[in-house]
Amino acid sequence: MFFKKSIMAGTGLFLSIFLIVHLSANCLLLLPESMARELYNAYSTILRESIVITIVAYLLYLSIILHVVYAAIVTYKNYKASPDRYMMNHTNETSSWSSQNMGLLGVFILLFIVIHMANFWARIKLGLGDGVGFDAAGNLDVYEVTYSLFQNIYFVVFYSIMMIPLGLHLNHALKSAFKTLGFYHKKGLRVLAKISLVYAVVIAVGFGIIPLIVYLK
């Protein structure tokens, strides 16, 4: 159990760091159109051509898979540990809703990741669906992929709304990952709880608002 939870905590923390990098890059989309296209495409070309990033990308895929697989195993075991529940149950009064529904939130996030990867990764990396053109500098026009997707209001709404389960998941996840890995300093834990909240809000609002801004651009 410790091993499984530690893997979940470790992969979760790695993915959390990735989100910061991902969000910082997305901020390029907020620049005026001409600059945004050039910089965003140049940046994504650097990423695609870097060997380090390629390794990190595989680590990311592996992390997502491990996180999901162990989550499924742990959830199944937990279900077996508490099969019949109470006729009258108010245990939700003593802890946060998101902490009790990490699995459900995770399912939403996984659904989002699948669609998100179909929208971008499949088109750009696998070359599936409509072809992707090049910009003036000769870089693959990833900006256009992003821009055209977020002209569709349904995608904008979907991308923005799905950041709510992500934020809820992250708020409980970040502080808990440290506890799972054995950080138990009481004052430190209080600070950590605040950091988790700020982190979750920044990530959720940040990712949630960028599609809207791109849509309105």
Next chain:
Amino acid sequence: MKVTFKIWRQDSPKSKGVLKSYETDGISEDMSFLEALDHLNEILVAKNEKVVAFEYDCREGICGQCGLFINGRAHGPHEHTTACQLHMRSFKDGDTIVVEPWRAAAFPIIKDLVVDRSAFDRIIEKGGYISAKTGTAPEANAMLIPKEIADASMDVAACIGCGACVATCKNASAALFTSAKINHLNKLPQGKPEQHRRVLDMTAQMEAEGFGSCTLTGACEVECPAGISIASIAEMNNRYVRAKLLG
């Protein structure tokens, strides 16, 4: 006061249980919850019906026997308390009160509200003690322990093993109980020689008993009569990693 109890009745571990309604009169608000159940049982005896089986010992909040799930909460509506320390003044005249046993795969129901908590005993048997030479009590000042350490150890030693942490946990995890028992001894010089083996053996037994894993929701620390914090679980995790690396 008049109160309607809805109580889980189950004849034996294998039989199917049901919630049964009992109307009672003549309950005083000064009665403890257990006294109210005694009162109900007296009524049942007079009517020649089977009494409700429930556990207790000290009735003063220190033994941990009186595990009851009352109105959807472990030990009733208040935080950090036991069922014997809950009083009827916490309810209103005419209330319906639902009483169920702890529910966890590792705590099978024996009868009515009584569950088998021997899984906890088996965790303790794996290292919730120190190996010491028998004989006369050692001189008290022979081993000096700094006050902060003694206090921190006492904070977790306060665990009365009631099982409320398991009962309220969505995963029926025994992490709070096990961590309290491990940290209590591992903090003290007397517990140090066996510290690594203690963590590994007790947590292995915890898993073998079929308790769930810890999601750190924090529900347990709210219901714990001894107010043990989930930081204790994080500390156990830390000791576990150290035991794996050093032990």
